[in-house]
Amino acid sequence: DGGITQSPKYLFRKEGQNVTLSCEQNLNHDAMYWYRQDPGQGLRLIYYSQIVNDFQKGDIAEGYSVSREKKESFPLTVTSAQKNPTAFYLCASRTDAAGTYNEQFFGPGTRLTVL
Amino acid sequence: KQEVTQIPAALSVPEGENLVLNCSFTDSAIYNLQWFRQDPGKGLTSLLLIQSSQREQTSGRLNASLDKSSGRSTLYIAASQPGDSATYLCAVEGGANNLFFGTGTRLTVIP
Numbered sequence: 001d002g003g004i005t006q007s008p009k010y011l012f013r014k015e016g017q018n019v020t021l022s023c024e025q026n027l028n029h030d031a032m033y034w035y036r037q038d039p040g041q042g043l044r045l046i047y048y049s050q051i052v053n054d055f056q057k058g059d060i061a062e063g064y065s066v067s068r069e070k071k072e073s074f075p076l077t078v079t080s081a082q083k084n085p086t087a088f089y090l091c092a093s094r095t096d097a098a099g100t101y102n103e104q105f106f107g108p109g110t111r112l113t114v115l
Numbered sequence: 116k117q118e119v120t121q122i123p124a125a126l127s128v129p130e131g132e133n134l135v136l137n138c139s140f141t142d143s144a145i146y147n148l149q150w151f152r153q154d155p156g157k158g159l160t161s162l163l164l165i166q167s168s169q170r171e172q173t174s175g176r177l178n179a180s181l182d183k184s185s186g187r188s189t190l191y192i193a194a195s196q197p198g199d200s201a202t203y204l205c206a207v208e209g210g211a212n213n214l215f216f217g218t219g220t221r222l223t224v225i226p
Binding site: 004006033040041042043044045048058059088090092102103104105106107108109111 | 146147151156157158160161164204206214216218219
């Protein structure tokens with residue numbers, strides 16, 4: 001059963017705490033992405049990675065960190081430096097092989113709430 | 116910077132009606148445009164992707180068109196059903212692995 005999984009589904013963070021959101025894919029996709037979704041706003045790109053051990057900042061990277069040690073995994077850490085982390089976080093992936101249909105596929109999301 | 120607009124923000128139609136959702140973008144230099152569906156509290160489901168060299172794509176009751184020169188795309192849904200109720204998002208890719216998303220149209224199909 002191929003796809004993208006995110007865990008946990010719901011996450012609560014206390015002030016000053018770092019939390020890590022998991023994203024795993026078994027689609028053998030090269031590229032992975034993290035987006036943030038807020039009510040009334042479009043999705044915004046936080047970080048993306050096109051290859052293992054390499055990643056790039058998106059539009060709103062401040063207060064977040066990522067790693068890409070394995071092709072199938074792209075965890076996102078929300079640090080205490082992110083002042084307004086309450087949002088719905090979505091992970092996506094796609095193959096970047098040249099000439100292919102470069103559709104992005106999304107996971108089910110993690111809802112993060114700051115207490 | 117690319118800006119993507121979807122109007123209307125919400126739409127209600129009776130079951131069986133054909134409908135069109137609109138998406139406009141400010142920079143016509145795009146690689147592709149993708150339409151997604153999002154159910155409340157869920158992730159995005161890809162519906163259709165149109166490459167920049169294409170004019171339209173079809174999947175079942177869905178047809179998406181692209182007019183790059185005018186910065187517009189439409190998603191046509193034929194014979195709407197209550198199960199089509201969801202938020203529909205469009206996103207354009209302008210390179211550098213960045214998708215620019217609209218804020219979506221929330222569709223309600225009334226039985």
